[in-house]
Amino acid sequence: MSVANLSALLLTTEQRTLLGGIMVNWVVEQQLERALHFANQKQREDFEKEISNVPHANWTPSMHLPWLILELEMNITIREIQIEVARHMMQPMMNENNPSMSNIVMQLNMGEGKTSVILPMLAVSVCSSPSSLVRIVVLKSLFPMNYQSLRYKLGGLLNRRVLPFACRRDMNFTDVQINKIFNRLQQGLSNHDVVLTSPEDILSFDLLTIDKCRQNQFDVGRAMLSIQRWMKMFGRDILDESDEILHVKYQLIYSIGRQQQVDGASECRSRFPEFHLLNHQPFPELCQRIANAWLNQKNDRQLDQQLILSFILDANSSINIVIDRFPYSIIQLFRIMRGLLSSEVLFVALNKRYRVNFSVNQNSKFNRLMAVPFRAKDVAADNTEFGHPDVAIVLTQLSY
Template identity: 30%
Template sequence: MAGGGILLMQLEHILSFQLIGLERYTLGDDSIGRSLVQTQRFFDRRSRDIVDESDENFSDAVLAYITKPDVTNEEIGLVENSGPNGFFTESIRPTLFLLRGLLARGVLGFVFGRKRWRVNYGLDTSRTPPTRLAVPYRAKDMPTSRSEFSHPNVVILLTLLCYYYGGLTDDHLFASFAHLLDTNQRDVEFQTWIQGAPKLPPTFRQLEGINLKDRAQCKSLVFPALRFNKRVVNYFLSHIVFPKEMKEFPHKLSASGWDIGKIKDYPTTAFSRTSNSQALLPLDVTYLDLPNQQHTNALVLDYLLQAENSVAFLPAGDLARTWLNMHTTESTRGVVFLNDSDEIVVLNREGFVEPLQTSAFANQLETCLVFLDEAHTRGTDLRLPQDYRAAVTLGANVTKDRLVQACIRMRKLGKGQTVVFCVTEEIRTKILESRPATREGAEVSVSDVLHWSICETFSENLGETSLAREWALEFLEDEAQDLESRYRPRKASAAALSTLASSSNPRNNLIANRCLQFEELEFHGSTLQEEQERELSPEIQQERQVQRPPAVDPVEHHIHPDMRTFVSTGVVEPCSEAYMPAFTVFSSIRTATSLDVSQLGGKRDLLVTADFARTVKKAGASNVSDANVVDCVMVVSPHEAQQLYPHICQSSTVVLHVYKPRWNVGFRSLDHLQFFTIPSLPEPRVVRPSLLTQLNLFAGQLACDFLGLASTKADGRCTLAADGFILQASDEAQGTLLAPRISPVPFLKEIMKIRKNSEGIGRTHVGSMLDGVFLTLSDFAAL
């Protein structure tokens, strides 16, 4: 220490040393423990740390950023203040915000933990207007008539789960194949499909072997192997469903149940089943706890706690076997249930279904079995015999209110009628987890069931209270939000409550006081539970007017004299206006503002002529979407090639090459520049790899052998940015032939988008590398 020494240590050694002193204390070795702790404190006070490979050592900061709902300013700074070449780059931000939304904001937890397929959500094929997105369900297999989920990522995830669980129909698969056949990447994409379809017959493992016109063959032999294939489902949703049906508007005017409870000239009277939800009532609505009704909630619970009520554990296999083997007795003559029109009907032994009230069973319910599902346990009133016993099956997220409403269908409960709660293994586990520690080891009882339902009620109230706060405060809401606006860290909920509490508006104070009644209130997940009904067509009358691109005049072709000199001599004039570095053609696009595009052009060894670069007369802002498509030749325009053809044939220094970018691994590569030359060459010329790389990038080639990004993970010889850009490398480890000073990934993505008319390139070599995927030898097996 006196000589300013340096300790070279691994991160694991430092952390282990911090713990070993505490471990010595716990083992009773106080002397060694005290010495180690004092040494650690000395290092904390008298030393400074220099951390190498900080992106790895500070990975806990990234983990906290994407998993903690409320991050501190220091934790935010560790991730976001990492400099232009650090982790928080433009290409990484959307992924980072999305991960934070899925994890820290609880989107994944909400979708998997609070929603059940075909119970809380599913598909609705009968809805008008039709939709192929997931919609809310009122009960099992009973979709709502008009409502939809409000949060876009909840819609996307629930829709994915619907098709993962239910599979694709024949019409969905025909639509997917029709779309696939119209793309350039059909062969590559189809190969990814069959990787997850081991049961697909070998005859149909090539796209050419599938005849969509033979619908019977497709339905019987091809589609069964692809119906539940995750890659096919993802393709169908990402290319057909989501682009068409996922929609958001800049703003929305919202109204909720709170608007019904506003103060008017005459009082509004409302009825509630229980007092459990009084904390969710609008501010102007007062709950009247009438003295003669105060005992009813406790009375129902007392009825359920009576000794004759019990709990039965039903394994799924035993339940199915029991129902299959059940035989009705002669005293049972019919079954009462509610049909699809919510009418109470009865089914007799002859199989005839008729309304209960007009049947012979209206006054003979003692001869009938009664089946009520969750959707019909409210408002259904049947006079059942006094000795009846009800089996109440319990599912996830059953609150006390819903449980009591189901049980109270037995109007004489506690006075002869009884119930038995039937639970599955999943629900039994949740009941055991929620009950007090004093009940550990005991059999599940009715009191445990009631305790669990009360806990579920509290959890539901927590979520709905934060949602009610949004209803109370918001009227005009921003609907269309990017990932940064929706998920970037914001103020903690405590700060939001303190702002409301200190507001001069007394109604804001009331909202804050009500929220403070609940501990651990989370506002960031409130919108996940929101459902909405859109009102669009009744208010909108529109006449569609298609705005086409403005007409432009073509630039007249012109051959600069320096081009004729170049063809004759092969000499490039340094300051000539006849040609320019190739990548300067794209200097006007948005992503080029932060990148010096001349860095990608080497030492002026890849040039384009002025006639090639200028295609139309531009009256306004520059637009590169009308750039000459690199299809036949490079460097010169087709007009120049035609006019200079006689001179090129006689030239001994210039050769005209035919070139086309490779957009599919099924195409042969032409970047060797030997496909067709004018004049013909007795032996191939050697072209520098760096020049070919520039040519391929400029033309938008999507399948290539090399790109100026890292091809392997970082080692001790180089430093990589989060998008794979090589920040620093030793001479022997130089991982790129091109050497821009900042990451060219956003710029290259924009070029490929222009060259491919906005089509996806995710299945190509370049598309994978620009997304940060390292390619292996197997990716080039088809080259």
């Protein structure tokens, strides 16, 4: 489009005010139509909820035109609580310990419009800044639904592109491909686009950067590291379902090197078929009995047995009490027992319910014999494993 044609599209202040007033009237008209529909369908609760929501009560449409367009395209009236949450998250209080950081977490009840309304509001407002590229982080299982929803809400009159960002270990990036990704992100910043990704994809990209450097592919590694640094400078993350995304269980592990036998493999046996602890109260007694039964199979002296018991049952005891009395291979077994008992790895395993929290995935497409996390009864969580190796081993033994 030529400059002359572009200048012809510019509106005067009076024209913008008139157009804004027409859009506000359209939004009110849509609300009245929804209220009449609920009344005709005798949906009294929805009718009362609709008419009690006063449009634009705590915000000025002329100050937030993207929100007004969202209302019009989505056929909704943004509620006051949604405006308050969006404003609060757009201008978070600065962290007193680190003034350069500004983060905030908000909680709303289910059905209050966090994903369907507030998330697009935040995205379209924050991405309007020339120094912020919005990166929306959602759960992997909700990625397709969020992608379609955001494209529908942001891709119309608002004309915002949603850029999906995916990364897996089997993606063998070259430096040319990484530079294209970098250029597309920079273009997204200038075009006020929105990036949609998941925590697994972010972690995978971080680990793949390290893996490329380990394989001496330094050009690719440097290019990927440049993207990470650039995103830390210009990226503004919006997390949906932050309690799940920020949970400690969200980790990603890339195994490297050759397979090796775990320490104490010959001693790894489980004798707790379908055994489940409801609480922590009996666990210390169970640890004492396990330790005594294990030591009774050994031929250690009485004094040595007391030192061993003190070491494996007391997490605060020093390794110095056994380090000069036993060979290294035996000390490794003591440390494994200490992890299982005093560090409560065994309690974590026995506290889980078989076939509800863990089991072996029987799906023929999942070619693994290790126990994996379950989301519900006989429903394995896709593409997940237990990150702690000792927990994975114990739960695998319990599964068989």
